[in-house]
Amino acid sequence: DKEYVGFATLPNQVHRKSVKKGFDFTLMVAGESGLGKSTLVNSLFLTDLYKDRKLLNAEERITQTVEITKHTVDIEEKGVKLKLTIVDTPGFGDAVNNTECWKSVADYIDQQFEQYFRDESGLNRKNIQDNRVHCCLYFISPFGHGLRPLDVEFMKALHEKVNIVPVLAKADTLTPMEVKKKKIKASARDVKTRCVLFVFKPFVLKQIREEIEQYGIKIYQFPDCDSDEDEDFKQQDQELKDSIPFAVIGSNTVVEAKGKRVRGRLYPWGIVEVENPAHCDFVKLRNMLVRTHMQDLKDVTRETHYENYRAQCIQSMTR
Ligand code: GDP
Ligand code: MG
Numbered sequence: 482d483k484e485y486v487g488f489a490t491l492p493n494q495v496h497r498k499s500v501k502k503g504f505d506f507t508l509m510v511a512g513e514s515g516l517g518k519s520t521l522v523n524s525l526f527l528t529d530l531y532k533d534r535k536l537l538n539a540e541e542r543i544t545q546t547v548e549i550t551k552h553t554v555d556i557e558e559k560g561v562k563l564k565l566t567i568v569d570t571p572g573f574g575d576a577v578n579n580t581e582c583w584k585s586v587a588d589y590i591d592q593q594f595e596q597y598f599r600d601e602s603g604l605n606r607k608n609i610q611d612n613r614v615h616c617c618l619y620f621i622s623p624f625g626h627g628l629r630p631l632d633v634e635f636m637k638a639l640h641e642k643v644n645i646v647p648v649l650a651k652a653d654t655l656t657p658m659e660v661k662k663k664k665i666k667a668s669a670r671d672v673k674t675r676c677v678l679f680v681f682k683p684f685v686l687k688q689i690r691e692e693i694e695q696y697g698i699k700i701y702q703f704p705d706c707d708s709d710e711d712e713d714f715k716q717q718d719q720e721l722k723d724s725i726p727f728a729v730i731g732s733n734t735v736v737e738a739k740g741k742r743v744r745g746r747l748y749p750w751g752i753v754e755v756e757n758p759a760h761c762d763f764v765k766l767r768n769m770l771v772r773t774h775m776q777d778l779k780d781v782t783r784e785t786h787y788e789n790y791r792a793q794c795i796q797s798m799t800r
Contacts, residue, residue, distance in 0.1 A: 503562030506775055507612060509643065511586055511635065512620030514572025516650035521618075521731035522567050524744060524755055525767055526556065549589050563771070568614060573631065582631065583638040590614050590642045594790040613787060615778045616701070616770065617643045620650040621726060627688045628696070636698045642786055644701035644778050646769075647693065647726035649685065652761045653746055653753040689726050700725070704777055721769060727762040730755050 510518040549570050556563045568589070573582035593612045600609040619636055621628065636645055693700060706718045732755050736745045744755040755763050770778075 503564060504775065505564040505566070505611065506771075506779070507566040507568060507614050507616075508770065509568040509570065509586075509590075509614045509617040510620065511570045511583075511617055511639075512572065512650070513622055513631070516572065516620040516622060517729075517731045518572065518618075518620055518650075519569055520733055521648075521650075521729060522569065523733050524731045524763070525770070526554065526565060526567075549585065566612070573635075583635040586635075587638050587642060590639070591790065594642075594787055595794075597787065598791060598794055613782055614643050615775075615782045617645050619645050619647045621647055621689060623649055623651050623654050623685070626685070628692045633692075633696045633698065636693075636700070637696070640699040641789060644781055644786070645698075646701050646766075647689065648766065649689065649726045649728040651730065652728035653730045653748075686726060686728065701778070701781070703774065721765065721773075724762050724765055727766040729763050729766060730761040731763075 508522070510522055512518060549568060551566060551568050553564065553566045556565060570586050570589075590613075593614060597609065597611060597613055600606070617639060619632070619639075621632060636647075639645060703718070703722050706715055710718075730746065730753055732744050732746050734744070734746075735742050736747050736752055737743075738745060738752045738754055743752075743757075746753045746755075754760050758764050
């Protein structure tokens, strides 16, 4: 039984033409170093983006990302093609001086707009290669209690340029100490209660949501669903909106859980399964990215972020 990413399950908002031609989509990951960015993008698309690296163990093979790197993979499912570009960014936090750590990332996004703008005014407008970044997953540390000043600075530097989707990284890293501190009763043997998602979700996620609002950070807004959609759909849509920031777990190793081989992380107290919706929001995030909201993310990029850039360009040319 082959694993599927799921984009071939025809999303209703996508036209037949783009199905035939294939989709392209550019996803960026950003945030502090060591939060599992590279691991998550690998897990998300079931593709070893880093296979050229020499180490044997898949977990170890992902080495630290030291510069902005772009990986393109072609995935095909049930005859539908997806050209996926992942832009991996070096994590900040390691440097002694982190001022303007977001600068190179912001510049990268602008450069893609600039290239597109130039191509659009050129002769070969029909075959423009679109490298604009459609979405940026911003990783928030599970160890801080809410946002750090750098997170605020970083997201505010980018929020007019790209669709930011915040994620709470390493949702499995709750320690018994933290459980005690929060005075939450948790059975040490219960996988669920050991995942941040279950013990902490109501606290941590709510706090992050409030801080995002309080600091005026404009994250990607899911569009309102049509009033004529059925109740099931509306409920799912609401659940998705309530899941922000998505609590995620990444892993590149396959472990055995209840006789099945799954992507997960092995602990003395149990197995955390990446694709188990009861353990984390990984599946929700992936569905959102590749099935339900890919088209909207691209539309907002084109209609809002790129238009802003374009307007600024034209303004500065006529000044
Ligand atoms: P990056 O610097 O943000 O790209 O982080 P990496 O993907 O290189 O991961 C850093 C380390 O964290 C590696 O040892 C990973 O195996 C580990 N890691 C990645 N994702 C998770 C996760 O969800 N939970 C836990 N506990 N560890 C993770
Ligand atoms: Mg990395």
